[in-house]
Amino acid sequence: MSLDISTPPQRVCILRLSAIGDTCHTLPVVRTLQAAWPNTQFTWVIGKLEATLMEDIGGVEFVVFDKSEGVRAYSSLRRQLNGRRFDVLLHMHASMRANLASLAIRAALRVGFDRTRAKDYQWLFTNHKIPVRPRLHVMDGLFQFAECMGVTERQLRWDIPIAAPDREFAHQALTGEGPILAISPCSSQRLRNYRNWGVENYAAIADHFAERYGGRTVVTGGPTRLERHFGTAIAQQARCAPIDLVGNTTLKQLLAILDTASVLVCPDSGPAHMAAAVGTPVVGLYATSNTHRTGPYHSQHLVVDRYPTAIREAFGKSVDDVPWGARVRDPNAMALIGVADVKAAMDKAMGEAANTSP
Numbered sequence: 001m002s003l004d005i006s007t008p009p010q011r012v013c014i015l016r017l018s019a020i021g022d023t024c025h026t027l028p029v030v031r032t033l034q035a036a037w038p039n040t041q042f043t044w045v046i047g048k049l050e051a052t053l054m055e056d057i058g059g060v061e062f063v064v065f066d067k068s069e070g071v072r073a074y075s076s077l078r079r080q081l082n083g084r085r086f087d088v089l090l091h092m093h094a095s096m097r098a099n100l101a102s103l104a105i106r107a108a109l110r111v112g113f114d115r116t117r118a119k120d121y122q123w124l125f126t127n128h129k130i131p132v133r134p135r136l137h138v139m140d141g142l143f144q145f146a147e148c149m150g151v152t153e154r155q156l157r158w159d160i161p162i163a164a165p166d167r168e169f170a171h172q173a174l175t176g177e178g179p180i181l182a183i184s185p186c187s188s189q190r191l192r193n194y195r196n197w198g199v200e201n202y203a204a205i206a207d208h209f210a211e212r213y214g215g216r217t218v219v220t221g222g223p224t225r226l227e228r229h230f231g232t233a234i235a236q237q238a239r240c241a242p243i244d245l246v247g248n249t250t251l252k253q254l255l256a257i258l259d260t261a262s263v264l265v266c267p268d269s270g271p272a273h274m275a276a277a278v279g280t281p282v283v284g285l286y287a288t289s290n291t292h293r294t295g296p297y298h299s300q301h302l303v304v305d306r307y308p309t310a311i312r313e314a315f316g317k318s319v320d321d322v323p324w325g326a327r328v329r330d331p332n333a334m335a336l337i338g339v340a341d342v343k344a345a346m347d348k349a350m351g352e353a354a355n356t357s358p
Helices: 020-036 048-054 072-081 096-102 119-125 138-148 164-173 199-213 225-237 251-260 270-277 307-315 339-356
Strands: 011-015 041-047 060-065 085-091 106-112 180-183 216-219 263-267 282-286
Touching: 011 020, 011 096, 020 041, 020 048, 020 138, 020 270, 041 048, 048 060, 048 251, 060 072, 072 096, 085 096, 096 119, 106 119, 164 251, 180 199, 180 251, 199 216, 199 225, 199 339, 216 225, 251 270, 263 270, 263 339, 270 282, 282 339
Parallel strands: 011 041, 011 085, 041 060, 085 106, 180 216, 180 263, 263 282
Antiparallel strands: none
16 A cells, blocks of 8 residues: 655665666665655665666665675665664565665665565565556556655656767767667576577578568677677687677667667566666567566567467466466576567567657
């Protein structure tokens, strides 16, 4: 239920540490609260990597929680907050790490998820819960925190600043004529997190883009061995010689690349939501996770969705009969996504862009 807040709070603390995609989902909620409460002071406790993307957003104080410090990260957070008291804590991250971090945040009102979504005992660390509302997209679930505070008019915008040097980096890296296809081939490397599509498939998509649109492909990703392998292998197998930027961009530079691109092809991953933040259409590749929960917010119609088939093959059930957001832990599930289907989705995205061009 909504809280009875007669006047806007003076100081609000938002707790959302990670990951990149989830902080992108959180930002429109912050924008919504800023618009409704222009005189409120906002503090956001955020992860170190995620802060490099968000930290220059106006009107928000960012306090960095560096998980690489281990237990010292919690004492560091206490020192940074220096005993300050907030009117409201919006505890928007249900994890034990975030729960323990919340103990350093002094607030009379501590709003968290309902018992169903409050993973890792989050309900013990809050004193007010957002209402139960099943089967929502992650961003819609986060917007419940604003609605709980009586703010119902959404500001569905991101406006993440991109500095001139980062835009110049993208310009120099992508110099040349024609549209740009961005491929971010890998998702985060977690145990049994089978979201990556085949190298040969991405190479075929890059060739299709070059042949049909006279465009260039840029492959992006982090510095891990797996991601570098994908970048090198796609470049070797594609006839069109993609630009390989894997491991060679900051998050801001990546955002500038995505802002320049005509379309992004990627699995369920942070770049999908970064692209959504800058208005770039996303052809999402979904088989092991539910696009209606974590898919690119404005590009659901472009997603190649084989999750229902993967769920049926893994569990013998329909999507409606498994827990919301259930993962398919089959390394072969992404093979359900065909190259022809991805080409068709990409062509649809390019057609829509052509129809809206001035």
